[in-house]
Amino acid sequence: MTTAYSATLRDCPAPAKLNLFLHITGRRPDGYHTLQTVFQLVDWGDVLHFGRRDDGEIRRVSELANVPADTDLTVRAARLLQAHTGTRYGVDIEIDKHLPMGGGIGGGSSDAATTLLALNRLWQTSVPRAELQQIALKLGADVPFFIFGQNAFASGVGEDLEAVELPSRHFLVVTPNAHVPTAEIFSDPELTRSSQAVTMTDFLAQNASTKGWPDSFGRNDMQNVVAKKYEEVAKVLDWLDIIAASRMTGSGACVFAAFPSQAAALDAQARVPAGWKSAVTASLQRHPLFNFAS
Template identity: 45%
Template sequence: MNKHLHKTFKFPSPAKLNLFLHVVGQRNDGYHELETLFQFIDYSDSLEITVTNNSNIELVNPIDGVKNEDNLIFKAAKLLQEKYRTDSPNAALLGAEITIDKILPMGGGLGGGSSNAATTLVALNALWGLKYTNEQLAGIGLSLGADVPIFIHGFSAFAQGVGEKFTEVHPEECWYLITKPEVSISTASVFSSQDLPRNTTKLACQDFDKHYCDKDLFNDALYHNDCQTMVIKHYDEVAKLLAWLVEYAPSRMTGTGACVFSRFSSQQQASELQAKLPKGINSFVAKALNKSPLLFAIDALKK
């Protein structure tokens, strides 16, 4: 008897920042070779999951405009079931009722969809008692998106390849003002654009953790976001916001946008600039985290 059956548990699904994002090439299969530095922030969607004794996956509050079969939460749960059915064909499949409290903006570059998929895989693996390793879960998650594995592993990392090769790093856990203009940007549109740079020189250091230096993070000669180069050409809202923010603090776009992060040494400094923002800019202040809050939730589940 599964001890979690018919009980409801809540799990965080945190946002990430790409502190830099270099596109260093493109493979024959169309995927881009990247070098990026991931860090989590303490701002999260939340998933409430109730384990059921049938194999149904039910999204209690589907996201408007997104079909269930296209929802990464639903797809992650079904892939995990398929993996278990293949590995243990005689075992009974459990199901789940899943509710999402969605606060991360879509099309913002904060990894919300990937984070939702990762939280689903990690949480259901624990709740269903499947005992897959994080490496096995990351293998499932990679088919859903290049960012999913980092959310599964749950630590800040220098990532290479298509985002699946990790070196754990420990950048400063500073404060960020996260801002988003009234525009959403499709990841696919960025990576398919002819204006996206694809030839940034790979970082020379073999051991990134030893060579990484926080004070150089916003030295554009060393680190930058290649996607930002394309986005500011085509999205005037992001270009104007960035131009305004850099007058006050080191600022850069995260992921494929449209969110921009500005770095501060204190919450007060971030909040003071937040109060000055132009009208029409969505924003929040968040603390950087080098360990995902999802890992703490899973640890608590085991006690």
């Protein structure tokens, strides 16, 4: 039987992110790592659809391989917002999955943030952005960034965010044949956990000196650990670095390089070896659902 929805929101984007650099600066007593990074939004992502239910039930109505509905971040996000606001509404959630899992590009986190933003509109709960970010932090360290909705210099565990202006450009993102569990990399004894703290001023100064190409700033402290453990990631880094300066994003496995135009990125993509998945994507200045919170 088809559910008659009281309202719907379809085609809600959940964009990916790239870490232009990622420094691990310490480890807290609770086991969480402190870090510094710059998050870059891009226009490649999953697409979510929401049907508001009047019976209060929250359901995921699409299949997602190896992700049970009860542990799905979108379902958990909906339940958190429902409990926080006391709304009587429920929702059916449908996910068109395009982003690779275990890629370090924030797919699950972005899906959760899009759920919070979309339901804030669909349920008419009007939760302010800062409050939504606090709810989002319960789901994972990257989720508040997507609620923040702007390219950002991040610190803490990733939740302390300052908006940063970044140049418009295109990226080639290559996905190795590897799934990298974030927890495994964070727990590796060889992971650098003592990078010296930097400031957004440091980042912007180098950005200016490189004429808007900030990827030469810093490094990804996780990259060497991942490359040693996962040969496929190392192969992609070696191959892409010949074409343009490349870097792994997040805890991997995706590797990216920046290009001044879509044509240049597409030209590089045409040379990607068979068997590797890839995408050409453009930078975003703001999350497409930015106006769903205030």
